[in-house]
Amino acid sequence: MTAALDHAPASAPAAPARRPQRTGRGRPARWPAVLYLGPGMLGFAVFIVVPLAASLVISVFDWPLLGSPRFVGLENYRYMLAGDPAFWRSLLNTLIFAVLYTAVNLAVALGLSYWLMNLGGRWAAFFRVLFFIPVVTPMIGNALVFRLLLDDDGVVNALLAHLGITGPQWLNTAGWAMISLVMMSLWQGMGYNIIVLGAGISGISPTVLEASRIDGAGPVNRFVRVVFPMLSPTIFFCTIMTVIGAFKVFAQPYALTEGGPGNATNTLVLHLYRNGFSFDRLGYASALAWALFVIVMLITAVQFSQQKRWVSYDS
């Protein structure tokens, strides 16, 4: 899996087996390697490896924010699977969100980046920047704007009323709240994939496209037969990252719907955050964190195992 990720997005050649390096002065070579690797690997150990292991340890404790932890064995996991209905609800919500968000995001981003490529030049550059703006503006600001737009008396419903449609309570009915969450997240996050896919598309050799045009392929045919296969490694990379991003969704439900109404838009990470920092259950929150970790790893592994079916690495 790692090797595949290492290779997938790269156009650079695979690492050549380097010969043992020469210092030219006969000094032992191992020393400097440690010096250069030191800062990175120390940070990696302290801020990634140790916390990852620690969260597994914490997950078998009843661990309050203040006060002393108490060992409870697998109780947190038992509670998660059998005692906490909000866990299953937030897992289901996260899955629904991930599927909707990833599918629409990739389809629209792919369509838009192909469209922008056909427009070309300054037009493409301008719109790529426009679509990227919400990626950088803080999520909480975007959510506040959408709360304003989607208010029961907000401008979206006012516009719908002009068309004679009575708009729904976007943020206060279960189904619409999820749709609002997905819509806002798409608006927020799509620009990233548009840029990445756009870069991939612009890397496709113009002569290949020209050749298919001369062969009489229309834009749709050209897309299906030429652009999509040649772009498949980039699409694969985007899918992996978008799915992972979707499983981590937090700020959007936190700020837009507060997980509501009820638990209708509660997500795994929001549930984790609340258990850890509102309900004072760090142990249980860590168990949730490990559930998230395992689920994300499994789904990523499945995607990697499926990539042979549709991703082609030969140009």
Add this chain to the structure above:
Amino acid sequence: MTADVTARRAAPAPRRRGIRPGRLISRILICVVGLAFAFPFLWMLATSLKPTDEVFATGTSPLGSRLEWSNYLTAWTAIPFARILVNSFLIALVGAAITVTVSVLSAYAFTRFAFRGRATLFGAFLATMVLPQEVLIIPLYLMMQELGLVNSYPALILPFAFGAFGTFLIRQFLLSLPADYEEAATIDGAGRLRTLVSIIVPLLRAPISVVFVFAFIEYWASFLWPLIIVNDSWMATVPIGLQMFSGERGTDWGPLMAAVTLVVLPSLLIVVLLQKQLQQGVSMGGFGGR
């Protein structure tokens, strides 16, 4: 005669300028899409200048009865806005600088030194690219609490400066860079570190700027971790300041949208300033351009 002149003037134009009707329709359509996409921002701007009691009463009209500029003053003074902006810029700058430095050093070590377990170590390191950072926040919080670093700059910066992405991207470039340059310089007597700084780093300007830009944006937009680790407005970053403001006056839409506008503007500036790196960067090999 007139028709003749018109025809002569008009005829060659379309062919040379290449504006076919299809292309014109395409351009008009993308403008419509772009306008719809920008609508939330436009509406935010319009609302930021409305008196709060008219925000919903005005329906689809972008303007209220008067332009309420004082909303901006309210927003600016309700939270220490200047301080918060400085916090965010500082954290993003320092965080991105650390990320780049560490990434260059690690990538250099992973490509230019042979040592036992190199492939395994790099593999394990790289695998954490798909590890959700959310999994780590509870131990990280306890760690910061233990170190007395809750609500501090180091706590906001350090935990996320050691990801694998930067090392991965820069390593890709180093692999395609022949080692001859450096070997020549080393033989000339320049130390390794000097060779790295004066010869290799300039050649890596492109991937370095990409790593810097993406790290900067990640720090700038980060929400969950600051939400946990910051506990007063003096240490707040932009998203947290906004969160605090909306927590206090969640339905005071005029000043609230003024605050969001004040936050969107520097973000807009960042995108415009860094667009070259963003657009070229991804095509350089890191994200699968081919």
